[in-house]
C-alpha cells in the first residue's frame with residue numbers, strides 16, 4: 001500500500017497458507033506492530049519436534065521499530081510462541097484479551113520468562129502510535145474473549161479478523177456486529193481473514209445447540225460420565241459444569257490445561273458456585289450417577305487424562321463398564337488415529353462412547369463456514 005509519503009508493508013511471518021504459527025506484522029517507516037505469535041503443531045513426519053515457530057529474523061533485524069504485540073485470542077496457534085518471541089525480541093508492550101492474558105501469564109511462568117507489560121484490551125481502547133491507530137472488535141470463537149483488530153495506517157485501514165464464527169445464539173457475549181459494520185462503512189483497504197471451514201457450505205452449529213445436545217446426554221446417563229473437551233473452550237466447560245450441577249453431579253477435573261482453564265474461569269468471575277467441584281478421591285467414593293470426570297485428551301494425546309484412563313494407567317481413576325465417555329470435540333487434522341485408538345480401548349472395556357460422528361451435535365467448530373464468511377464480507381468490505 002502506498003501513500004504520497006511512503007509505503008505501508010503488511011506481511012505474514014506465519015499463518016498464511018498454513019494452519020498454525022499465526023504472526024502478522026505491519027510496518028510503516030520506523031514502526032512495526034505485530035499481530036499474534038503462535039506455534040504450529042508438527043505433522044506426523046516431523047518426528048521429535050514439539051512446536052514449529054515462525055522465523056523471526058526480519059523482526060530481529062528491525063527490532064528497534066517494534067512498538068507492540070497485539071493478540072486476537074488465547075489459542076496456542078496465536079499465543080504459543082510468545083515465550084520464544086520474548087526471549088529473542090524486545091517487545092515493549094503486549095495487548096491481549098483477558099482470558100488470553102491469563103493464559104500468557106501461565107505460559108511465561110512455566111517457561112521462566114519474566115515480563116510484566118501485558119495490557120488487557122477492551123473494545124473502548126484505541127492504542128495509538130505515530131503511524132498507527134488500533135481498534136478492537138469483539139468476535140465469537142471457541143475461546144472466550146476473541147477480538148478482531150483494525151489498524152489505521154497512513155495508507156488506509158487494515159483489518160484482521162482473528163479466528164471467528166458468526167453465532168447468533170452464542171454462549172457468552174455476542175460479536176460486535178455494529179462495530180464491524182461501522183468499520184466497514186468507514187472503509188477497509190485490506191481485510192485479512194481466513195477460516196479452516198472456508199470450503200464447507202452453510203452455517204456452523206450454534207454453541208447453544210451443542211449445549212442442548214450435551215445436556216440431553218448428561219441428563220439421560222445412569223452411570224458415571226467421563227467428558228473430554230477442549231480445555232480452552234471455557235464457555236462450554238462452564239456450561240458442562242452447570243449442567244452437571246443441575247443434574248446432581250459433582251465434577252472432578254483432570255489434566256493440567258483443564259484445571260488451568262477452570263482456575264482462569266474462576267478468576268475471571270465466570271464460575272461462581274465452587275461447591276460443584278470434587279477431588280478424584282471424592283469422585284471414587286461417590287455414587288457413579290453423581291459424578292462427572294471432566295478431562296483433557298479429546299485428541300487422543302498419549303499422556304492426557306483420558307488416554308491414561310482408557311489404558312488403565314491412571315493412578316486415580318479405573319474405567320467401569322457402566323461409564324459413559326463423551327468426546328465433545330472433533331479431531332484436529334493428524335490426530336484421528338490416536339483418537340480412534342483411545343475409543344477402541346474404551347469400547348473394549350465396555351464403556352459407552354459418544355462422539356460427534358454418531359450422535360447429535362456435541363461439538364461445533366469455532367471457524368466460520370461459507371455462509372458466515374459471506375456475512376462477514378458484507379459487513380466489513382463495503
Ligand SMILES: [Zn+2]
Nearest residue numbers: 073075141163
Ligand atoms: Zn483460534
